[in-house]
Amino acid sequence: MQKGCLDGARVFLCPEGVGGKRRALFAAAVARLGGRLAPHPRGATHLVLEEPPGPDGPHPDGPDTFVVSNRWLSECIKQEQKVDEREFQFASRPSKRAAPQTMPSDAAEAKVSRPDSVDEEAAQEDSAPNSVVIRELKRLATAYRNSGDQWRNFAYTKAISAIECHKKPIRSYEEALALPGLGEKMASKVWELLQTGQLKKTEELCQTEEARVLALFNKVWGVGPTTAQNWFALGFRTLQDLHNKASLSRQQSIGLRYFEEINTKIPREEVEAVTETIRVAATKLEPDVWLETCGSFRRGKQLCGDIDVVISLPIESKGFLQRLLALLKDCNFIIEDLSGSSDRSHKFLGICQPAAGIHRRLDLFVVPWKERACALVHYTGSGHFNRSLRRLAIKKNMVLSEHSLVAADGSLVPTDSENDVFNALGVQFRAPIDREHALEVVENIS
Template identity: 40%
Template structure:
C-alpha cells in the first residue's frame, strides 16, 4: 500500500491547466514530525554569561513541551525568507495600521508575515497562499497581487495620502505614540519642522526630534559593545564585583543593534542597592550621557534608567541606552526578559499561563489562580537561579540567546 503524500497547491493548478495528472514528485512537500521540531535532546550549553550553568534534565513533573510553541524552537532553524518581496510590503502595511491604531489588522498581517517568512518555498500561486495558516482570502488576494504585479495597490494608496505618511513619520519619533501622532495630524502638522515649532512638546519628544536621524540608524555590533563596556567600567568604578551584562539584540547575536540594554546585579543580593544614580552620575561626568529620557526610577526592587549616550569622536552618533539594576534573586527572569526577542517573550509567558503559572521580568510563580483574565492569587514563587532553571520549570529544553531571535 502506498503512503499518501502532500503536494504543493501548484500541482493542482498545473493539472487543471493541462487537463491531465502530472507526476507528484516535483511538487511533494517534506514535512518534519512535530516531535522532531520541539523535542530536542538536552545538552550542555556553552555561553559566557554569568547565568551559565550545565543544564540538568527537566523535572519529572514537567514533561517536554509538545506543539509548535515559538519558545520551544530555535530561531537558528528558521528558513531563509524566500518571500521577502512579499513580506517587505506587508511589513509596511503593518506600520501603517499601527500608526492608524488599527491594531487587529496589524496583528493579522504580523501573523501572516511570520508564516510567509518560515514557508520553505516561494509563493507561486494564490491557492498556495490561501492554504497557509493565518492567511484568509483577502490576504491571499494581496499576496498574489504582489507576486503578479510586484506592488500592492492598497499600500500605494496609503503612501499617497499625506496624512498617512505624516502619521508614519511622527510615530518614529521617540516619545510619540499613535494618539499624539494622530492629534498632530488633525491639527495640520505634516513634517518634522511643523512639529518642532509646537509649544506643547514633552522633554522626551524634544530629545526624540533632536536625535531623530541618529535613533533611526542602527549601529554595528562593535559599537554596541563599546557602549556596554563604557557602562561596565563606570559601574565597576562605583561598586566592584558587580555583574554587568549587555542584553537585547546584542546578546541574541545580531550584527546590527537599534539600542543598547545593560543589566546589572550583585551576587550578594545587597550591593546593587542605591548604585544606579551613582553610575548615571559617573557617566554624565565623563560626558558619555548627553540626555536623560527618564530619570532612574524604581519598579519594585528593580531600578531603570533610560537615556542617550555618545562615544568619543566627531563622527559618532547619539544612541539609545537603557540600564537596569536588579536584585540577584530576580536576575535570571530579568535577563531573559531584557534579552528577548519580544516574540519569544510573548510565547514563553503564554506557555507559563497555560501551565497555571505566571512569568515576568521579576519572577516565575506556580499555582496561580485565575478567573478569566482576572488573577485571584499570586501563586507560589519558584526558585530561578539561572535562565536554564526557568526553561526546566516550564518543561522546555534550554535555548541559547542566539536561538531566541524570533
C-alpha cells in the same frame, strides 16, 4: 498579458528602496511586455522609482523622459496594457542648491553616515526566499501601528513571522494559507504580491499624505499614534512644524533634537564599545557586578535600534544605578535622561554619546539577583517570542514576567538560569539567536 504594449520603451529600474527579488519581477514583466531594460538613466524613456528622486537621485535625460512611481509598472502588469504615465509621474527633482535645513531632515530615514553593515543586512533581507512579500507586509504593519490599529498590526506581524520561518519560496495561494497565522484574506494578499510584485492595500494605506506624516512623527522618541494623529489634525506636516508650533514634552523635545542620530541603526562593534564603557564604570563601583547586553544585539543582529543593558549584583547595593549614572555623566558619556530617574529607580532610559560621536539611545535595567534569569529572557526578546512564552505559561497554570515565574499555587519557581525558565515550561531551550519568532511558528505547540 498584452505583448508589445511597452514596445520602444527603455525602462531604468532604480534599485533604491526595491529589493532584488521584486526588481527581478519588474524586469521580467518589462521584457514580457516588449520593453527593454536600460542599464543607466541616460537614454531611458522611463525612470521607475520607489520614491520621488532626491537631489542626488537619477534624473531624466531630457524633457520626454517619464519619471514615474513603480506603481505605474505594477498597473501595466495588472491591466495587461500600458497605462497613462501622467497619473504616476513624479515632479522634477529638487535643486542641490536648496537652502540648508535648520532642523533634522524630514526624510523618513536619517541621513547620518551609513555603515557598510546596513547594506549587508539589506542584502541578507533581499536574499530571503519571500523577501518581496515580507517587505510589503512590514510596510502595512508599520502603517497600522502608526495609526493606532494595534490589532491589525499584530495580525500582520504574526503573518510576517510565519513567512520568515518558511525557508522556501511560496508558490501558491494554498501554500500561503497553510502557514500558521495566515487566514484566507492574508493568504490572498500574499498571492497578489507574488503575482504582481505590488499590493493594492499597500498603495491605499501607505501612499497617502497622512500615512507619510504619521510615519515621520512616530519616529520622534516619546510620540505615540494618538499624539501623532493629533498633530496631523492640527495641520503639522514636518519636523520643523513640530519645532515651531507643537507643544512638546521634555522627552519629545529631546527626541526631536536628536531625531536623525537616534533613528540611525547602531553597528554591533559600537554596541560592544558602549557596553565596555558601562562595564568599566560599573566595576569601579562594584567589582562583582554582572551585566549583559540584551535586545536585538543578543539575538545576533548586525544592526541595533538602541542598546539595552541588564545589570545585577549578587548582594544588593542601594543607590547603585544613581551612582553609576553620576559616573557616566561626569565623563560626558550620558547626555540626556528620558526617564526622569529618581533615587529609588531601577531603570534608566536616555541618550549617550560614545567615542564615535553619534548620540545613541541607551536603556539600563538594574534587577535583583534572583530575578536575573527572567529579566534576561524578557529583555532579550523578541516581543513575539516573549508573548508566546507567556501564553505557554498560562496554559500550564503559571505566570511568567520579567520578574519571576509563578506556579499555580502562587509559589516562585526557582530560576537561576534561562535554562531553568525553559525547563519549567517544558520547552526546549532556545539560544538568543533563535528567539526572533513565536514558539508556535517553529514548534508544534498548541
